Amino acid sequence: MFRRAASQLHGVGLKAKQDISRGTLILSGQPPAPGSATTHSLRPTNIGALWQTCGDLGWINHSCTPSVEISETPDPKTFNVHAILNIAEGEELTIAYISPYQTWRERNEALRFACKCSACNIEPEKLHDSDLQRRLTAWNINTLRAFRARHFSHLAHDEVMGPTTGIVRSLERDPELGDVQNAAERMLYDPHRFKVNDNYRALAHDTLAVIHFARFRFHLESPSMPPSNDLATAIYHRSAQSNCLEDCLGYSHPRCAKYRAYMRGPGCPDYQGVQFSLFCPDPAIDACNEYGAERLLRRHSNRPRSWPGCWLGGTGITGHWSEWSRR
Ligand SMILES: C[S@@+](CC[C@H](N)C(=O)[O-])C[C@H]1O[C@@H](n2cnc3c(N)ncnc32)[C@H](O)[C@@H]1O
Known part of the structure; x- marks a missing residue:
C-alpha cells in the first residue's frame, strides 16, 4: 500500500503506492518493550515510545494537516494507523507528531524542528x-x-x-x-x-x-x-435507530407501515446543510410521501417561518419548507 521514498519534508518518508481512501487501515504494530533499541536513528517526539517500534511507522514524516493517525485498539499491545484523509497514489503519508490544533509558533516550538509542511509554509x-x-x-x-x-x-x-x-x-x-x-x-x-x-x-x-x-x-x-431548527437532524438520528417514521414521530400511515424519514447527513456527498428527505420504501405509493410530508408540516405549523433550509425530497416530493407550508 506504501513504499519508502525520498520526501520533500525530510529525508525518507512513506508514499502511497495506490489511492488510499479515508478510513483504510494502513498498518498495525506493537509498542516496543521498555528499553528496546530503535531500529534507526529517530528523534523522539511526543508520539513517544511508538516511534521506537519503527518498522514503517518510524519513517512517517510529520504534517500539521496529517493524512494518517494512530488509533488505539482494544488490545493494548497493538496500535493501528488509519488514513484520515483520502490519499492519492504517490502522495506522502503524514502524521501529526504534536497536536495540530495550535498556532504556527506553538507547533514549531513543540516540534523542535522547522516544519516544512504546507500548512506551515x-x-x-x-x-x-x-x-x-x-x-x-x-x-x-x-x-x-x-x-x-x-x-x-x-x-x-x-x-x-x-x-x-x-x-x-x-x-x-x-x-x-x-x-x-x-x-x-x-x-x-x-x-x-x-x-x-x-x-x-x-x-x-x-x-x-x-x-x-x-x-x-x-x-x-x-x-x-417552538421546534428546534434541527428537528430534521433529530428525526434522522432517531430514524437511524428505528427505521420508521412512526417510531420517530408518532405518525402512522394508513397504507405503509415502514414510512421512513431520513436526512442527507454530513457523510453524504450532496449534503448542503440542514436538509432532509422523506421517502417511502414502496416507490409505487407516491401519495404516501405527500401524506407524510403534510402531516409533518401540520404538526409543526407553529414553527418559525424562518426555519432554515429544510427540503423535503423522496418519491414525488421536492421542495422547501417555506413553499410547503403555503400549500
Ligand atoms: C521519525 S523521523 C521521520 C523519518 C525521517 N524523514 C528520516 O528520513 O529519518 C522524524 C524526523 O524527520 C524530520 N521531519 C519529519 N517531518 C518533518 C517536517 N514536516 N518538516 C521537517 N522535518 C521533518 C524531523 O527531523 C524529525 O525529527
Whole structure:
C-alpha cells in the first residue's frame, strides 16, 4: 500500500503506492518493550515510545494537516494507523507528531524542528487566519469534551440516545448548550473548517445527535415551545435507530407501515446543510410521501417561518419548507 521514498519534508518518508481512501487501515504494530533499541536513528517526539517500534511507522514524516493517525485498539499491545484523509497514489503519508490544533509558533516550538509542511509554509498574510482557525478548533474540541464529561461520562451510549425526560431536561437547561451545539456544528459543517481528525469528528457527531434528540424530545413534550431548527437532524438520528417514521414521530400511515424519514447527513456527498428527505420504501405509493410530508408540516405549523433550509425530497416530493407550508 506504501513504499519508502525520498520526501520533500525530510529525508525518507512513506508514499502511497495506490489511492488510499479515508478510513483504510494502513498498518498495525506493537509498542516496543521498555528499553528496546530503535531500529534507526529517530528523534523522539511526543508520539513517544511508538516511534521506537519503527518498522514503517518510524519513517512517517510529520504534517500539521496529517493524512494518517494512530488509533488505539482494544488490545493494548497493538496500535493501528488509519488514513484520515483520502490519499492519492504517490502522495506522502503524514502524521501529526504534536497536536495540530495550535498556532504556527506553538507547533514549531513543540516540534523542535522547522516544519516544512504546507500548512506551515503558507503566505504570511494567511497565517493569522490559519492560527485563528486552529485555536477555534481547539476551543471547539475542549467544549465538546467538557460537555460530554459533564453529562455523559457515566452513561452508556444507548442510554444517551434514549434519554429519559430527566436527562433531556437537564440537557436543555445546560446554559452552555447553545455554545456546545455551535462548536459541534462548526466542526462538522463549516466548509472552511480545519480538517479535524476522525476522533474529534465522531465526538462532534455524537454530541450533536444527543443535543438534537434532546431538543426534539423537549419539543414533543412541550408543544408550546417552538421546534428546534434541527428537528430534521433529530428525526434522522432517531430514524437511524428505528427505521420508521412512526417510531420517530408518532405518525402512522394508513397504507405503509415502514414510512421512513431520513436526512442527507454530513457523510453524504450532496449534503448542503440542514436538509432532509422523506421517502417511502414502496416507490409505487407516491401519495404516501405527500401524506407524510403534510402531516409533518401540520404538526409543526407553529414553527418559525424562518426555519432554515429544510427540503423535503423522496418519491414525488421536492421542495422547501417555506413553499410547503403555503400549500
Ligand atoms: C521519525 S523521523 C521521520 C523519518 C525521517 N524523514 C528520516 O528520513 O529519518 C522524524 C524526523 O524527520 C524530520 N521531519 C519529519 N517531518 C518533518 C517536517 N514536516 N518538516 C521537517 N522535518 C521533518 C524531523 O527531523 C524529525 O525529527
